[in-house]
Amino acid sequence: MKREEIIAYxxxxxxxxxxxxxGIGDIPGIIEKLDYLKELGINYIWLTPIYISPQxxxxxxxxxxxxxxxxxxxxxxxxxxxxxxxSRGINIMLDMVLNHTSTEHxxxxxxxxxxxxxxxxxxxxxxxxxxxNWKSKFGGxxxxxxxxxxxxxxxxxxxxxxxxxxxxxxxxxELYKIVNFWKEKGVKxxxxxxxxxxxxxxxxxxxxxxxxxxxxTDGPRVHEFIRELNLNTFGSEEGxxxxxxxxxxxxxxxxxxxxxxxxxxxxxxxxxHLKIDYVNNQKWVLKDPDFEELIGLYKNWSEGMQVxxxxxxxxxxxxxxxxxxxxxxxEDELRYEAATSFATAYxxxxxxxxxxxxxxxxxxxxxxxxxxxxxxIETHNAYKELIESGKTNEEAMVIIHAxxxxxxxxxxxxxxxDSSGFTNGKPWLPTSQQYKNINLELDxxxxxxxxxxxxxxxxxxxxNDAFIYGEVKVDNTTEGVLKYTREYNGNKYxxxxxxxxxxxxxxxxxxxxxxxxxxxxxxxxxxxxxxxxQIIK
Ligand code: GLC
Ligand code: CA
Numbered sequence: 316m317k318r319e320e321i322i323a324y325x326x327x328x329x330x331x332x333x334x335x336x337x338g339i340g341d342i343p344g345i346i347e348k349l350d351y352l353k354e355l356g357i358n359y360i361w362l363t364p365i366y367i368s369p370q371x372x373x374x375x376x377x378x379x380x381x382x383x384x385x386x387x388x389x390x391x392x393x394x395x396x397x398x399x400x401x402s403r404g405i406n407i408m409l410d411m412v413l414n415h416t417s418t419e420h421x422x423x424x425x426x427x428x429x430x431x432x433x434x435x436x437x438x439x440x441x442x443x444x445x446x447x448n449w450k451s452k453f454g455g456x457x458x459x460x461x462x463x464x465x466x467x468x469x470x471x472x473x474x475x476x477x478x479x480x481x482x483x484x485x486x487x488x489e490l491y492k493i494v495n496f497w498k499e500k501g502v503k504x505x506x507x508x509x510x511x512x513x514x515x516x517x518x519x520x521x522x523x524x525x526x527x528x529x530x531x532t533d534g535p536r537v538h539e540f541i542r543e544l545n546l547n548t549f550g551s552e553e554g555x556x557x558x559x560x561x562x563x564x565x566x567x568x569x570x571x572x573x574x575x576x577x578x579x580x581x582x583x584x585x586x587x588h589l590k591i592d593y594v595n596n597q598k599w600v601l602k603d604p605d606f607e608e609l610i611g612l613y614k615n616w617s618e619g620m621q622v623x624x625x626x627x628x629x630x631x632x633x634x635x636x637x638x639x640x641x642x643x644x645x646e647d648e649l650r651y652e653a654a655t656s657f658a659t660a661y662x663x664x665x666x667x668x669x670x671x672x673x674x675x676x677x678x679x680x681x682x683x684x685x686x687x688x689x690x691x692i693e694t695h696n697a698y699k700e701l702i703e704s705g706k707t708n709e710e711a712m713v714i715i716h717a718x719x720x721x722x723x724x725x726x727x728x729x730x731x732x733d734s735s736g737f738t739n740g741k742p743w744l745p746t747s748q749q750y751k752n753i754n755l756e757l758d759x760x761x762x763x764x765x766x767x768x769x770x771x772x773x774x775x776x777x778x779n780d781a782f783i784y785g786e787v788k789v790d791n792t793t794e795g796v797l798k799y800t801r802e803y804n805g806n807k808y809x810x811x812x813x814x815x816x817x818x819x820x821x822x823x824x825x826x827x828x829x830x831x832x833x834x835x836x837x838x839x840x841x842x843x844x845x846x847x848x849q850i851i852k
Pocket of ligand 2: 333334335336337338339340341386
């Protein structure tokens with residue numbers, strides 16, 4: 316399958332479906348739901364990391380890349396998943412975390428025990444004080460001192476996630492081996508975790524004005540490293556697709572990463588559109604979303620990637636983000652309208668859509684009562700910092716509720732039974748109380764079914780070359796409205812999505828309407844969150 320044809324679905328494995336009552340989602344649970352996913356119409360599943368891990372960062376801290384975390388099942392279960400998915404026309408994409416390992420990984424343990432060979436797998440520095448002023452993305456310093464070695468090691472994420480040294484050819488060979496191992500298991504893609512952070516500068520400098528990200532983001536040798544990875548692993552595979560998670564990246568770099576001529580990746584995720592409600596890049600400060608900025612970003616990135624023959628991976632929710640309906644949309648009467656408008660907006664754009672489990676039934680944020688319900692390490696660090704900065708518990712919790720990654724990780728809401736049909740046991744992360752009103756079973760009975768809408772939009776996208784290959788042109792002239800055309804071989808469509816909870820004046824041309832999330836169309840006015848697709852014949 317070509318990257319243009321992919322409709323991906325991200326599963327947060329831990330929270331999707333538990334089959335043995337331990338409260339943790341598992342691989343047999345995914346197999347059980349493959350028919351559901353087939354009905355939805357997706358053709359790729361991205362699984363969050365399934366390897367052995369101490370789970371400090373829910374699997375993004377890998378201890379052993381070659382083994383399945385027993386909480387999720389066995390290697391036989393995994394092989395079965397690949398086969399069963401394949402028989403339904405669905406491919407599996409695995410998450411590869413190659414910027415860092417867990418400090419429980421054997422390499423790191425041997426490094427700590429004094430083996431220099433393994434110290435050179437990581438970034439250890441001798442220094443009187445912290446080698447640079449870089450901040451960890453999860454709060455605090457990015458350096459940790461190891462007394463018995465009298466050295467510091469770099470961790471851009473948690474202190475238990477040590478950054479790997481991609482300058483070391485031996486380490487790179489080890490990483491290729493891992494990638495090839497899973498490729499040979501029959502997976503058809505990889506999602507590379509924070510892959511644009513793997514190239515650190517040769518000289519480690521500080522910038523007192525920043526957290527240091529400019530030194531290692533899209534770093535000096537990153538394109539070379541990714542190209543080598545490609546050529547040594549998946550590059551020659553037919554029908555294989557890769558997506559890189561690009562932290563704080565630029566359009567030019569994303570074009571390079573995803574222009575197929577460069578032999579790097581098939582497509583890139585970027586996060587600029589998910590910062591329209593941040594203040595100066597700060598996640599833990601609340602601000603209303605700036606939808607003009609969002610629409611402007613859609614224009615720049617969609618058209619910019621097109622000009623450079625790059626390819627976007629489009630999404631608005633994932634396991635690191637709050638649920639977009641709570642964040643930007645509507646949790647109440649207009650939940651259906653908001654869910655369908657945002658879905659239409661991003662799924663029909665130029666690029667590969669990545670749907671995040673639960674958005675197809677309009678799931679909302681967790682809404683837990685206290686910090687004790689949250690599990691995520693980043694959330695707890697942020698809470699601590701907020702309290703230390705003088706915020707009261709109430710003030711801190713308003714921010715945590717809005718921004719915690721656990722919002723996106725709550726158990727899937729299948730039905731109204733206990734624990735939302737996710738488990739017969741006690742879920743690892745509490746079920747959100749909204750599940751009694753919002754779940755797949757109820758949604759299917761509703762004549763305004765969000766799930767049905769997703770099915771229709773996916774099928775529209777899959778069956779029209781204009782949406783698969785077509786040229787995109789974004790018209791950002793009407794405030795609050797994402798309007799664009801897709802055109803291929805003379806077939807042309809217009810997509811119009813009101814992203815706001817208010818009526819907006821706009822002249823709708825008299826072309827045939829093939830999709831509409833309201834019963835009617837007024838030629839001069841869009842209803843709140845109204846989404847329309849027209850065909851120009
Ligand atoms: C990526 C993952 C996130 C993880 C981080 C460190 O951003 O999506 O969940 O915490 O990398 O691996
Ligand atoms: Ca389980």
